[in-house]
Amino acid sequence: GENVEQHPSTLSVQEGDSAVIKCTYSDSASNYFPWYKQELGKGPQLIIDIRSNVGEKKDQRIAVTLNKTAKHFSLHITETQPEDSAVYFCAATSGGTSYGKLTFGQGTILTVHP
Amino acid sequence: GAGVSQSPSNKVTEKGKDVELRCDPISGHTALYWYRQSLGQGLEFLIYFQGNSAPDKSGLPSDRFSAERTGGSVSTLTIQRTQQEDSAVYLCASSLTSLGGEQFFGPGTRLTVL
Numbered sequence: 032g033e034n035v036e037q038h039p040s041t042l043s044v045q046e047g048d049s050a051v052i053k054c055t056y057s058d059s060a061s062n063y064f065p066w067y068k069q070e071l072g073k074g075p076q077l078i079i080d081i082r083s084n085v086g087e088k089k090d091q092r093i094a095v096t097l098n099k100t101a102k103h104f105s106l107h108i109t110e111t112q113p114e115d116s117a118v119y120f121c122a123a124t125s126g127g128t129s130y131g132k133l134t135f136g137q138g139t140i141l142t143v144h145p
Numbered sequence: 146g147a148g149v150s151q152s153p154s155n156k157v158t159e160k161g162k163d164v165e166l167r168c169d170p171i172s173g174h175t176a177l178y179w180y181r182q183s184l185g186q187g188l189e190f191l192i193y194f195q196g197n198s199a200p201d202k203s204g205l206p207s208d209r210f211s212a213e214r215t216g217g218s219v220s221t222l223t224i225q226r227t228q229q230e231d232s233a234v235y236l237c238a239s240s241l242t243s244l245g246g247e248q249f250f251g252p253g254t255r256l257t258v259l
Contacts, residue, residue, distance in 0.1 A: 037187075065247070074149070074236055074250030075188070120187060131176055131240060132201060133248065135187040 033058040035123050037136025044111050045144050052139045054121035055103040061123040064097060064104045065133070069118045078119075079106070111143045147171070149251035151237050157257045158227055166222045166254045170239030177220050178238045178248060179212055188236060194220065227258045 034057040044050050056064075062083040067075035081088045081095045081104065088095050092111075097104040108115055118140050122133040150169045158164050170177050179191040190204040194214045205211070209227075214220040224231055234255050238248040 063246070067250075072252070074238075074252050076250070077247050080247065122188075131178070131195065131246075131248075132190055132193050132204075133178075133180075133188075134190065135180075137187040138185075 033061060033123055033134040035121060035134050035136045037121050037139060039139060040137065041140045041142070043142045043144065046111060046113060048111055050106075050108045050111050050115070050141055050143075052106045052119055052121070052141075053103060054105070054123075054136050055101075056123040056134075057102070058123070059099075059102065063124045064095070065122050066093075066095060066106050067120045067122065067135075069120065069138075071117075075120060108141075111141075113143050113145050116141055116143045149237055149239055149249050151235075151251040151254050153254060154252065155255045155257075157259065159259050160229060161226055163223065163225045164227055164256065166224075166235050166256070168220045168222070168237030168239075168251060170218065170220070170237070171249055172218075174239035174241055174249075175217070176240045176242060176248075177214055178240075179220070179222050180236045180238065182234045182236055182253070184233075191222070191235075224256075227256075229258045232256055232258045 037054045065080035068078045069075040079093050092109045094107040118138045120138050121136040124133050152167045175196045177194040180188040182188050192212045193201040209225045212222045234253040236253045238250045240248045
């Protein structure tokens with residue numbers, strides 16, 4: 032089955048700096064890669080996603096890049112703000128009968144210091 | 146509009162007791178998922194209901210775990226003869242179709258087995 036590795040496990044940055052979180056996946060059939068943000072006591076919330084036919088996607092301060100050959104994808108947050116502090120999870124899903132079943136990374140605790 | 150809701154928000158039970166966790170998905174969403182999140186860990190897939198098809202139960206950790214979805218809407222996750230290692234946050238998510246795409250998560254049920 033799919034295996035997703037996420038690094039780093041913790042990330043501390045100063046407000047205004049950029050933050051980058053990286054994930055690798057094992058199943059070359061995976062074709063959908065969402066990123067979720069989880070605040071304390073809440074369920075994860077989708078912040079951006081990318082499909083395997085696209086190499087990069089951007090939404091304001093957030094961008095995701097995908098390298099299918101190397102089987103890795105990354106989340107980039109620019110101009111970080113204290114409210115960006117949360118746990119971030121990457122995930123991957125394959126097609127076929129397991130379509131929709133997400134395999135998650137272990138999460139990255141992002142702390143943005145004012 | 147209303148999001149995914151789960152009840153109870155917290156459940157404390159004694160080892161050996163059975164528990165039922167409820168999930169109300171977003172109206173009209175055909176796919177429903179259960180995940181488990183242990184302290185400081187990523188999300189672990191448990192079970193996936195996709196429309197009228199047979200559910201994907203491949204993530205259930207033992208035969209003490211079962212789930213059903215009645216009328217294509219509300220779902221109940223049942224854990225029989227609970228063990229301390231079952232303590233975790235149980236998250237439910239739903240998506241518009243069974244073809245993948247954004248999964249909307251509920252706030253979770255925190256289960257503590259004493």
